[in-house]
Structures are given as C-alpha cells and as structure tokens.
Amino acid sequence: MHTLIQTFMERRGDLLTALWQHLGISIAALVIAMVIAIPLAIWACRRPKWAEGLLQLTSVLQTIPSLALLGLLIPLVGIGTVPAVIALVIYALLPIFQNTYLGISEIDASIEEAADAFGMSRMRKLFKVELPIAMPQIISGIRTALVLIIGTATLAALIGAGGLGTFIMLGIDRNDTALLLIGAVSSALLAILLSALVRWFQTAKPRRALTVFVAILVLLGGGGAYSVYANRVETITIAGKLGSEPEILINMYKDLIEAQDKHVKVTLKPNFGKTTFLFSALQHDQIQIYPEFTGSVLETLVKGSNPKGMTAQQTYALAKKRLAKQEQMSLLEPMKYNNTYALAVTKQFKREHQLTNISDLTRVESILKPGMTLEFIDRNDGLKGLKKAYNLDVTAKSMEPALRYEAINKGRINLVDAYSTDSELRQYHLALLKDNQHFFPTYQGAPLMKTSFAKRHPQVVTALNKLAGHISETDMQEMNYEVNVKNKSAATVAHTYLVKHGLLKGDN
Amino acid sequence: MTTAIEFQHVQKDFNGQTVIPDLNLTIDQGELFVLVGTSGSGKTTSLKMINRLEPLTAGKILVNGTDTTTVPVRDLRWQMGYVLQQIALFPTMTVAQNIAVIPEMKGTPKKEISQTIDDLLTEVGLDPHEYRDRLPRELSGGEQQRIGILRAIAANPKTVLMDEPFSALDPLSRQQLQELVLRLHARYHNTIVFVTHDMNEALKLGDRIGIMRHGQLLQVDTPTALAQHPVNDFVRDFFGASRAKNVYDVYAGRVGLVQGYLKTRPAVAAGLIQNLDVQAPLRTVFDALSDHDYVAVTEDDQVQGYLDRQTVMAYLSAHEEV
Numbered sequence: 067m068h069t070l071i072q073t074f075m076e077r078r079g080d081l082l083t084a085l086w087q088h089l090g091i092s093i094a095a096l097v098i099a100m101v102i103a104i105p106l107a108i109w110a111c112r113r114p115k116w117a118e119g120l121l122q123l124t125s126v127l128q129t130i131p132s133l134a135l136l137g138l139l140i141p142l143v144g145i146g147t148v149p150a151v152i153a154l155v156i157y158a159l160l161p162i163f164q165n166t167y168l169g170i171s172e173i174d175a176s177i178e179e180a181a182d183a184f185g186m187s188r189m190r191k192l193f194k195v196e197l198p199i200a201m202p203q204i205i206s207g208i209r210t211a212l213v214l215i216i217g218t219a220t221l222a223a224l225i226g227a228g229g230l231g232t233f234i235m236l237g238i239d240r241n242d243t244a245l246l247l248i249g250a251v252s253s254a255l256l257a258i259l260l261s262a263l264v265r266w267f268q269t270a271k272p273r274r275a276l277t278v279f280v281a282i283l284v285l286l287g288g289g290g291a292y293s294v295y296a297n298r299v300e301t302i303t304i305a306g307k308l309g310s311e312p313e314i315l316i317n318m319y320k321d322l323i324e325a326q327d328k329h330v331k332v333t334l335k336p337n338f339g340k341t342t343f344l345f346s347a348l349q350h351d352q353i354q355i356y357p358e359f360t361g362s363v364l365e366t367l368v369k370g371s372n373p374k375g376m377t378a379q380q381t382y383a384l385a386k387k388r389l390a391k392q393e394q395m396s397l398l399e400p401m402k403y404n405n406t407y408a409l410a411v412t413k414q415f416k417r418e419h420q421l422t423n424i425s426d427l428t429r430v431e432s433i434l435k436p437g438m439t440l441e442f443i444d445r446n447d448g449l450k451g452l453k454k455a456y457n458l459d460v461t462a463k464s465m466e467p468a469l470r471y472e473a474i475n476k477g478r479i480n481l482v483d484a485y486s487t488d489s490e491l492r493q494y495h496l497a498l499l500k501d502n503q504h505f506f507p508t509y510q511g512a513p514l515m516k517t518s519f520a521k522r523h524p525q526v527v528t529a530l531n532k533l534a535g536h537i538s539e540t541d542m543q544e545m546n547y548e549v550n551v552k553n554k555s556a557a558t559v560a561h562t563y564l565v566k567h568g569l570l571k572g573d574n
Numbered sequence: 575m576t577t578a579i580e581f582q583h584v585q586k587d588f589n590g591q592t593v594i595p596d597l598n599l600t601i602d603q604g605e606l607f608v609l610v611g612t613s614g615s616g617k618t619t620s621l622k623m624i625n626r627l628e629p630l631t632a633g634k635i636l637v638n639g640t641d642t643t644t645v646p647v648r649d650l651r652w653q654m655g656y657v658l659q660q661i662a663l664f665p666t667m668t669v670a671q672n673i674a675v676i677p678e679m680k681g682t683p684k685k686e687i688s689q690t691i692d693d694l695l696t697e698v699g700l701d702p703h704e705y706r707d708r709l710p711r712e713l714s715g716g717e718q719q720r721i722g723i724l725r726a727i728a729a730n731p732k733t734v735l736m737d738e739p740f741s742a743l744d745p746l747s748r749q750q751l752q753e754l755v756l757r758l759h760a761r762y763h764n765t766i767v768f769v770t771h772d773m774n775e776a777l778k779l780g781d782r783i784g785i786m787r788h789g790q791l792l793q794v795d796t797p798t799a800l801a802q803h804p805v806n807d808f809v810r811d812f813f814g815a816s817r818a819k820n821v822y823d824v825y826a827g828r829v830g831l832v833q834g835y836l837k838t839r840p841a842v843a844a845g846l847i848q849n850l851d852v853q854a855p856l857r858t859v860f861d862a863l864s865d866h867d868y869v870a871v872t873e874d875d876q877v878q879g880y881l882d883r884q885t886v887m888a889y890l891s892a893h894e895e896v
Contacts, residue, residue, distance in 0.1 A: 183627055183658075184676050184725075185651030198666035252816035 073244035081233070083352065088229035091147060091222055092215045092260075095154035095500060097283070099211060100371075103159050103203065107166035117167055124160040132157070132221050137343075140225065145338075145347040150222035150229075157218055158211035159279060165207025170199030205268045212398035216257040220249070225343055226305055226335040230256070235337050239308050241468055242550070264301050302526070305335040305344055305353040310549035310556060311487060311542060312404070313337065315357045317560035319530060321570055327528035334554070341366060349393070354519055356527075360385045360400060361509035372507070375419040378404060381508040383515050385424060389514070398527060399534030400510035403542045407448065407506045408486040410496040415480055423502040425456055427481075436462035437470045437479035442574070447507060448483070455505045463554050486539050532569050577639070578603040578733060578765040579624060584633035586619055586789070594619060594789035597633070603732075604763045606756075608780035610770055610812075616789040621735055624723030624767065638732065655734035655764075661718045663710035669695075669721050670706040676729040687728075696722045697753060710763050716747030720754065727758065728798060731765045736768045740775070749853075752778055756874070773812055777801075778852075783807050801831045803840060821890070826859050826871050826881065827852030832888045833878020839867050852878060859886060879892055 074081070076514030084121045101140060103124075110117035127453060132153060181191045194351035197204075223231030230253045237246025266277045304319050313336040320332040335353065338344050345367055347353045359400065363385040364372050370388055382400050389395045409424055419430050442448040443462050452458065460481075465473060470482045471490045486498055512529045520527050545563060564570035579601040586594040594616045601607045605670040609617040622628040622634060626647050635642050642650055655676075663672050670691050677687045698720045710718055719739060726734050736755075740748040752775060759766055770776055776783045777797045784794040785808075794807045804810040830852075840847065846867040850858060854871075859881065862869050869881045 174660070174662070176658055176662040177664065179627065180656070180658055180662040180664070183625060183651060183656035185648040185679065186675075187648065190679070195664055195666075199664075201666075 070244045070247060073242075074248055075557070076553065077233075077245070077248065079246060081252065084228060084230050084232055084249075085256065087220075087227065088216070088219055088231075088253070088256065091150055091154065091227055091229055092212070092219050092256075093153045093282065093286055094147075095158060095215050095219070096208070096212055099155045099158035099215075100161055100208065102155070102164050103162035103409070107163045108170065110167055111170045112562075114171075115430075117171075121160075121164060121167070124163050127156050128160045130156075132218055133224070136221065136225050140343060140346045141350075143458040144350045144352040145225045145227075145336075145343060146352055147222075147227045149225055150155040150219065150227035154215045154218055154222075158215050161207045161210040161214065162204070163202045163207075165210075166200065169203030170196050172504065173199050200463040202268065205264060209264045212260055212264060213257045216260065220253055223337060224340070226338050226347065228335075232337055239310075239337075301331050301333055302355065303335060303353045304331045304355045305338050305347060306356055307341065307344060308337045310489070310546050314545050314560045314563075315511060315550065317557045318533060318564055319357070321561055321564055322529040322532055323526050325570055327525045330523075330526070346515065348395070348514065349564075351516075355513050355515045355530075357511050358397065358514040359405060359509040359511050360397070361399065361406065361507040363389060364516075365507070367505050367522055368552060370552055375504045376508070377504060378510055382510060390517060394517045396515055396517045396527075398513045398515075398520075399531050400512035401533055401537045402510075402535050403487060403539040404510055405485055405487045405498050405539075405542070406501075406509040407442065408484050408498045408501065409452075410474075410482050410484045410491060411480060411496050412474065413495050413497045416497045416499075420501060423500045424452070424458075424505075425502055427458055427460075427499070428456065431459060434460050434481050435479045436460050436481040437465045437473050438462040438483040439467050439470065440464040442483040451503055455503050487542035487546060489543055489550045492540075492547040493551055535566060536569070537563075555558075556567060576603045577601070578605070578637070579767065580636040581620070581729045582634050582854045583630045584620075584623065584635060586616070586623065586628065587631040588889065592789070593629075595662055597789070597791060599784060599791060601765060601767060604768045605767055605777055606768065606781045608768045608770060608776040608783045609786060610780075611786035612771060615786040617771075618737055619787045620786070621767060621769045624733075624735060625651050625656060652676060652729065653731050653733065654750050657719075657722050657726045657734065657736040657739040659738040660712075661715070661722045661739075661742075662681060663718055663721055663725070665710055668707045668709060669700075669713070672710070672721055674726045675725060676731075680729055682729070688741040690728055692729060697758075698724060714747075715743050716751065716765075719743060719747070719751060720857055723751070723754065723758070727762065727764070728779075730762070731764065732822065733765045733767070733772065736766065738769055741771070753874075755779060777828070785812060789834060796832070797831055802834070822855055822857040822860075824856045825852060826850055826854045826869065827873070827878070828854070829856070829881060829889045830871055830879050831860070833881075833885050835871065836868075836882065836885065837879055839870075839877075840880060840882070842867055847880070849877075856886070 086257045091465055106118075106120065110120055135153045135156065136149060139152055143149045143152065177195065177199070178191075180197045186451065210452060219229055220231035220234050222229045223235050230249045233249025233252070234244050267279070270278075302323065304316045306316040316334050316336060320334055323330055323332050338347075338356075341358075341362055342358050346354060358367075360378075360381045364370075364381065368385070368388040369392060372384075376384070378400075382397070386397045389397050408428075411421060415421070419426075420432070421427065438449060444450070449462060451461070454560070461560065463479065470479065471494055473479045474482050474496065475494045482496075484496070484498070490496070491498065541563070545559050549556050561570070577600050579599075581597045581599040584594060584597040585592065597620060608618060611617045616874070619628055623630055624637070624642070626642055630643075664675070670688075673691050673694060674687050677690065695702040695705055700717065700720065705713075705717075710721070713721065720738065726736075740751050743751065753876065755768070756779065768779055780797055782794060782796055785792045785799055785800070787808060793800060793809050793888055795803075799816075800809065801813060804813060807858050835860070847870050848866040848868075849870045850862060852871055852873045863883050863886065865886040867882060871878045871881060
C-alpha cells in the first residue's frame, strides 16, 4: 500500500497526461463510431436484408484480435493516435449499430401507423417519434461501446498513442505491481465514470445534455489544438521499445539534442510494443529516431545471411552497410555495452570456482544446476547452439524469466541465462561469464534514423555521436536498477549519467 | 347535403386476392357514419383507404370532391383526424405534446396550441393542470383514448376516422367515450367515419350505418330503417346478435329502434309519464310502466320518443325471441 501511494505521488503528472490521452482517444473513437453506426442503423431499418449483412459484418470486425488489428493498421496509417482510434471505432460499431437498429425496428407498428396517419415527414417521424422511443436502447449500446473502448484503449500504448496502457505495459515489464494497479484502476474508474455520465445524458434535459456534450468536445479539441500550437518549433519525435533501458536512452538523446540545438524540441514516445512497430513508424516518418541494436538489425530488419562469430565491430559495420543500402537509413556510432544473451552466476560462485569465460564451465559441469527461460533453451542461438560451441553437457530446467532470478538468489540453481544489462544482475549480485568464442550475436545500441534526416540535421548527428563508446554493461545495469527497482524516473537517471560523465553541462 | 367522402368503384387486392371487389359509398358532410361488420369484412381496410394508409387497387375516393391521389398525402392527412384501436399515443411525449402533434406541424402559433390543449382537456373532463405534463403510461386506458381522440381533433379537421377505437376498453370507459364522441360530434359537426364490430355501438352512435361482409356493403341505412327493414338474413341476424342475453337487460332505446316510438307527446297529465335514459334496461321500463302510463325515452335530456305498454308487449311478442 505504501509503495502504491508513493508511486502514485511520483507519477501523478504522468498519470494526468495519460488519463487525458486515454480520454481523448476514447471519446474521439466513440463519437466517430456513433456518427457512423447510428445513421447506418437508421438507414438499415427500412432495408432488413442490408441490416442482416451489416450486423454480420460488424460482428466479424469485433472478433479480430486487437493486436492483429493494430498490426494491420500500421502499414496503412502509421502509428500513434490515428490507428488506435480506427481500431477502437471498429470495435465500437457493433454495440451501437445493433442497439440502434433493434431499438428502432422493434417500435410498435401502431405507433408507426399513427405517425404516418398524422402526416409526419420521414425526418419528423425519426426525430420526434422513433429516436426518442429507441433512445434508452441506443444509449445502452453507447455505454457498452464506451466501456469496451476504454478497456481496449489500453492497447493504444503499444503503438505510441499513450494513455493509461503505458502504466500497465510498464508495470508488466518492470514487474511493478503499483504501476500496473494504477493503470488498471484508473482505466476502470474512467469507464465507470463515463458510463455514469452517459446515463446522465439519457435523463438530463436535452438542452443541458447538449451543452455538456459540446463543452466536453470543445475541451478535448481545445487541448489538442493547444498542443499543436505549443509544438510549432521544429519537433523531432524519438521513440523507444518497451522497457526502462530504451526509455533511459531516448531521454539521453533528448537532452543531448536539445543542448546542441535550442531551436529543436524533442518529443518522446517511450514503451512501444514491438521492434517492427517502431521500424515501420520510422519508415513512414511517424518518428525520426529510435535506438536499435546491431544484432536485431541483422536478424529482423534487413535481408542477407549472417556469418557466424562476428566481432562487435564487424556486426556494426555489416548492419550499417545493409541499412544504408536497403532502407536508406543511418545507424550512428554504437555505445559501448552489448545487450545480448549471456550466462550469469553468483559472484560468490564465480570466485569460488575461478570462472571467467563460458568455456570455464566445462570444469564444473558436474555441479552445474542451470535454470533458464524456455525460449533460451530452445533457440539455436541459445542453449542448443551454445552446448555445441563450447562442448558443454548440461540439462537446464525451464523457468519463468522472473522466477529464475529468484531461484538463483535462493541457491536452488547456480547458472542462469540473462540479458547482459538486466537490472536483476545488479540486484541479486550476479556476474556475467565472458563469451570468449563470440557465440552470441552482438547487440550494440545505436541511434537509427533515415539518411535524409541525418543529412538535414548534422547537429543532431553530432549530438548523438557523443554517446559513442560510452555506457558499459555495468553502467546500464546500474541505470536499469535505478529505474526498475528504485523507481526513479528515466529522465532523471539519464540526465544524471550525462552530467556525471561530462557529456552535458550540469544544472547550476 | 354536401358530400364529404365518396367511394367510386373502389377495389382492393392483397397479394393478388381481391378483398374488396367494388365498393360504392357516399358519406355526407357532418355525418357520423358507422361501418360495422365481422372481422375480415374489409371495414378497416376501407377506412384506411380514405387517408391512403392503404393504397387503392382500382377506382377512386373523393374527399370534398377531390380525388385523394391528386393531393400530397401529407396535406390529405393533416385535414383528417385518426383514432386507432391500439390508441398508440407517442410514449415519450406528454399529454400536451401528443395533442399538439398536428397543430405544431401545421405551424399554429404556440400560444394558440396551448389554449386549445387546455380547452380540449377541460372539455373531456381532465384537469389541464393535472394532466398536461403526464406521460401516456401514467394514464388509464380510458384516459389514454380520450387523449387519442383529442389528438385527432386538435387541428379541427373536417373529417375524423376512427378504427375500432373503443374495442380494447372496459365497458364503463367504452360507454363514457361513446357519449364523448356524440358530444364532440354535436359540437363540432365534423364528418366522422367510425369502424366497429359491435352492433350496439353502431346503433348507439351512427346517423347512418353501413353493414359489411366479405368486402361488400350489404346495407346502408339509418338505425331505425336497418332494424325495421333488414335487406337480408345476415343483416337481420347481425342485428339480432346485438340483443342482450337476458330480456331484462335489453335497453329502452332498442325497443324504440325496433318497434318505433310514439312520436307525439301523449295527452295525459305529466304525472303519468316517467322519463328514462335510452340506456335504461327493460326491467326499469317494466317497473316504470307498472305505475305510469308512458315512458319518455331521453338521450342527453332530449326526448327521443314515447313508449307505452302496448309497444313494449309488441316488441316482446313479435320481434325478438329471447
């Protein structure tokens, strides 16, 4: 409870921004869905065959998994708010359409006959008789849609649209229950609150309801217009993958760029879901820069086969060359640390058995009790290949990522797989073994951008190149530890590092 | 008398089946005309063809001398009130809003509409302050149909169409509303076409009655003529079927209808004549005739005619087996 309150106090600024974004996306999606679904349902009321087809179609749309839908939308409309809103609209169509259609078509035939017999025009009949009678059902459809939208909008965080999902994603990623709870509870509260508001609309006098509705739209629209106005200076958008490490890096980018060029403003979009989302966003100019790893470039982003046993320099050179040629992109100078798969043991175990390299493990084969993630055990560039490369004969227990650290901490196992910059290495006093055979591919981080952008912004390139060769694995572990365990903000941690290492002038 | 509505060789088919082969009928201005018949006789369809809720298959209908298909359907309907069996008040509108539906569309000034609503409510015995802002679901069935009638006549239409308006109501409300229709008709002199399957209702309301069967009009006549000279057995039976289950429950007016009233006031002392309402049952008439020589049958305090012992005995012996 204490940590929950503490986290809440530290994050309340972020929470407010996220709430605002969440609300904006949700309301926009709801209004658009209403504008589409209600007239369509009214139109379909007189055409039962069409109505049947449209009901089927909206039902099918709703069964598309939301992640798949977002993935499908990125190549078409890019990332950020637009695809998020489109996806939400698609989900909201069914309840609104269905309820409006049923609400109107189930009106008693004698009421319709009365309206006709009094010579009401189509429009008058619709607005004076049919819509008022169907209103309770339409409103309940809107409420269903709203609750659905607010829940699903948490996924918007995956494609850089922000919102409360950011808290949930971060909470999951950092195993931080407080963050996760704050995100989930806020989202639930928002749903309840808005649902009550919609119900109030139903009972309120029409004029007052309309006034409040317009006020909400103006407020949200005004907020949007203001943010556009405030961003008139040249804005560079930098995004990062999910996790503390990319967030720390992009905060460093921001500090360095803004210190170099006062006319540039950097917006950050942390915690993007997947590598491909980011790469696609860069291709479509939705973002200008994001930190990428040399190994990931060769594995997933560019075409071509990769020779085994490359050094860090060779990996970088190849990644850079292929990116320039195939994608007209520039991968700037990498930092020092290599965020790759690694094997870790406790510092004590390392000392006792005088282990330095992975090859040293063959000496202690008989007493090894490895616990590793299922993915690592099963990959050819994981344990399978490793055993061959080092002629090692061990069998590993498969364990959940978080559990294996717990297990080695309690002494149940004595060898784990890890990412070389995991904050847990620092937290549980673990040491890495050197990959002396260069078995694991190298994953060095470097800023990725389009070549055209790099040419137009030489000052940005200069600023970012200051990081080249800096930040060791221990540095990164330490910084991840500060963010994940000590709950410091990524911005603070990034700034402190830059100042301490003389890359940025300190604040006086 | 000028003609209000005229059916000329009207034919109506449903899904290729002819339900009304050839209907000819003239309804006069200011007349309360009742179309009566069993279900499926085509009476409701005939009514709905007047305001074009049902299109005609062939022939034409003239309203005030104009072919209904030559005027815009909305203009036609705005000058015709319509009362439905299901009442069908608009459930989201208040009583006042329901009554205002047609005047509002016609662009009548708001003040005038508001005044009309108050007048009409008062006229049907509902306090405007209490009822104006009620919703239909807060009213009893009888009250709802009163509003249904007011909604139909609010714009002062020349013609009012009523489609079995009281058949879903309890007997007491039905009787009160029948009287209301007669009162409103006497006051506004509009033409009313009233559809019912209840012969008693037809006899009570109709200036003239049209009896329908299988889409054909068998006889059109005044209640008295219909009672005394039915054109065939069906009409006779239909009329007969409207009698009471028990002879004591037959109402006084029916004796007058069937047997004919004594029209001139008998030259006897006032003390020997007792006034009775047309709805009074025969048991009351017997009672009255035991110590009076004559019964004066009244409707709305207007004497319709006189009955004596002979007339009543003749009715009992000759006309109807009970």
